[in-house]
């Protein structure tokens with residue numbers, strides 16, 4: 316089989332400049348797959364239109380939610396909160412043929428395969444705390460004191476869970492169970508909006524922001540679950556790093572004020588498997 320497996324995230328299509336970049340996303344071949352690792356946008360209709368467009372162009376599209384998809388934004392007529400909103404996003408994806416963390420894991424059989432592709436929705440639990448903070452309460456207090464507070468605190472509701480960390484822990488337990496049941500003969504590609512390990516957050520300009528970026532519970536998943544590579548976004552710091560010999564790809568586009576520093580027309584696709592011209 317030919318083709319490439321591409322990944323992107325943080326398309327944030329509410330920005331017209333980002334929308335223009337997304338409209339130009341094209342596969343290189345009819346066999347190409349695309350992973351979208353969250354933060355497509357905030358409005359339900361925007362998320363659906365974008366995923367529908369990408370699905371019309373790629374042989375397979377696999378999505379995992381970011382925090383922005385899970386917001387109950389005042390500009391969105393869809394008023395669902397928390398788990399109910401997530402389930403509605405999953406239902407929409409199934410309608411348009413996009414795979415989600417709730418579906419059976421697809422296997423990539425193209426170059427670099429076979430690899431089990433596991434889209435994950437793990438959220439965060441405030442355990443990536445800034446120096447000097449021993450608890451979630453102390454971490455949040457530091458964040459409010461410096462004015463660096465993730466909008467999730469206002470818009471990402473955990474219903475029906477009592478708080479976001481409880482939702483995170485339920486997601487981690489369920490995802491761990493499913494990953495343990497994957498074919499042990501195949502490597503995996505782990506896809507999650509938030510980084511699975513803490514190290515990528517160490518370069519954040521504001522260390523207080525890390526508490527909204529993941530959980531220490533997944534620190535060894537790339538080793539335990541045989542990851543050939545890990546795809547994430549959320550940080551808006553696109554780069555490739557290695558931890559324990561495993562390739563981690565931060566694949567975000569980010570906001571116009573961020574990507575414009577890297578050039579006028581960034582390519583929002585990162586090739587994970589495959590080679591040009593295959």
Ligand SMILES: [Fe+2]
Pocket residue numbers: 325327354381549550551569
């Ligand atoms: Fe983002």
Ligand SMILES: [Fe+2]
Pocket residue numbers: 354381382383508548549550
């Ligand atoms: Fe995000």
